Amino acid sequence: MPGRAFITQPIPEPGPTLVRQAVDDLRSNSEDRVLSRAELGEAVAGCDAVLCLLTDTVDASVLEAAKGCRIFANMAVGFNNVDVAAASRLGILVTNTPGVLTEATADLTWALILGVARRVAEGDSEMRAGRFPGWGPLYMLGGDVTGKTLGLIGPGRIAVAVARRALGFAMPLLYHGRRPSPELDALGARRVPLNELLAESDFVSLHVPLSGETRHLIDAKALGQMKSSAYLINTARGPVVDEAALVSALKSGRIAGAGLDVYEDEPRMAEGLADCPNALLLPHLGSATHATRAAMSRIAGENLVAALEGRRPPNLVNP
Numbered sequence: 001m002p003g004r005a006f007i008t009q010p011i012p013e014p015g016p017t018l019v020r021q022a023v024d025d026l027r028s029n030s031e032d033r034v035l036s037r038a039e040l041g042e043a044v045a046g047c048d049a050v051l052c053l054l055t056d057t058v059d060a061s062v063l064e065a066a067k068g069c070r071i072f073a074n075m076a077v078g079f080n081n082v083d084v085a086a087a088s089r090l091g092i093l094v095t096n097t098p099g100v101l102t103e104a105t106a107d108l109t110w111a112l113i114l115g116v117a118r119r120v121a122e123g124d125s126e127m128r129a130g131r132f133p134g135w136g137p138l139y140m141l142g143g144d145v146t147g148k149t150l151g152l153i154g155p156g157r158i159a160v161a162v163a164r165r166a167l168g169f170a171m172p173l174l175y176h177g178r179r180p181s182p183e184l185d186a187l188g189a190r191r192v193p194l195n196e197l198l199a200e201s202d203f204v205s206l207h208v209p210l211s212g213e214t215r216h217l218i219d220a221k222a223l224g225q226m227k228s229s230a231y232l233i234n235t236a237r238g239p240v241v242d243e244a245a246l247v248s249a250l251k252s253g254r255i256a257g258a259g260l261d262v263y264e265d266e267p268r269m270a271e272g273l274a275d276c277p278n279a280l281l282l283p284h285l286g287s288a289t290h291a292t293r294a295a296m297s298r299i300a301g302e303n304l305v306a307a308l309e310g311r312r313p314p315n316l317v318n319p
């Protein structure tokens with residue numbers, strides 16, 4: 001099939017092969033770095049299809065530069081990096097890769113829950129630094145997980161997968177979402193208003209997409225409503241949390257700790273966060289397993305090929 005496609009950064013197979021088989025001109029950024037907006041605009045001009053990543057800022061200017069393009073296939077479940085309204089105006093399809101990263105992200109959420117409560121990274125650092133003084137009755141005490149209340153903000157697939165794992169830890173479950181979730185209800189979770197969830201949970205885990213409505217959903221006021229013994233877990237999107245307010249809450253002991261995989265201004269993080277021993281910090285690894293990234297690559301490739309063939313891509317996000 002004639003056509004030109006662009007892949008914005010090296011990605012695992014099979015996406016590149018699927019795209020290569022569908023077009024006669026596949027270009028890609030062979031450098032393992034995010035292109036600037038200007039570079040991206042230049043690269044997508046004249047393309048029929050683009051396979052992009054969550055780190056690419058696909059704003060109206062980039063989409064204008066790609067005028068005539070059929071699809072931007074985002075290799076992520078989140079698509080807050082794409083101006084979908086502008087894409088729709090320009091007749092450009094936008095797709096994401098839902099479903100295939102649910103279990104990997106839920107696993108990592110649990111790594112953060114257990115890791116921050118039981119001070120796993122701190123303990124590892126103690127050992128490596130030769131600071132382990134020997135077992136002590138007061139040494140490195142942490143919080144309990146089993147039997148504690150888990151509050152899930154956002155009732156989507158990942159929240160359900162996190163909740164399923166929580167059953168093994170005998171955790172009462174709360175959730176907050178605009179609509180009831182039959183899946184969470186079936187697991188015995190109770191749907192409550194946000195303030196009730198914040199006040200009653202021992203672990204507050206975020207599973208909302210980033211939007212105007214969810215930006216800074218967890219601000220100083222929300223942190224102030226949490227128990228001082230509670231932990232905040234974020235594997236969703238960084239800007240859902242006011243990171244400066246979180247640093248203050250961690251430093252003052254307003255909350256017990258935070259397990260974070262995402263940041264407000266990635267790859268940077270707020271000043272002072274790295275100095276908080278009660279923060280467990282991971283570099284956006286939610287979907288970072290070999291099989292999951294291959295599945296995301298395949299789905300992004302399939303969405304792209306469908307659009308080029310004039311079919312409706314399976315994971316369209318344009319309204």
Ligand code: DGY
Pocket residue numbers: 054075076077078079101236284285286287288
């Ligand atoms: C996504 O797909 O949105 C995840 O953040 C990737 O890890």
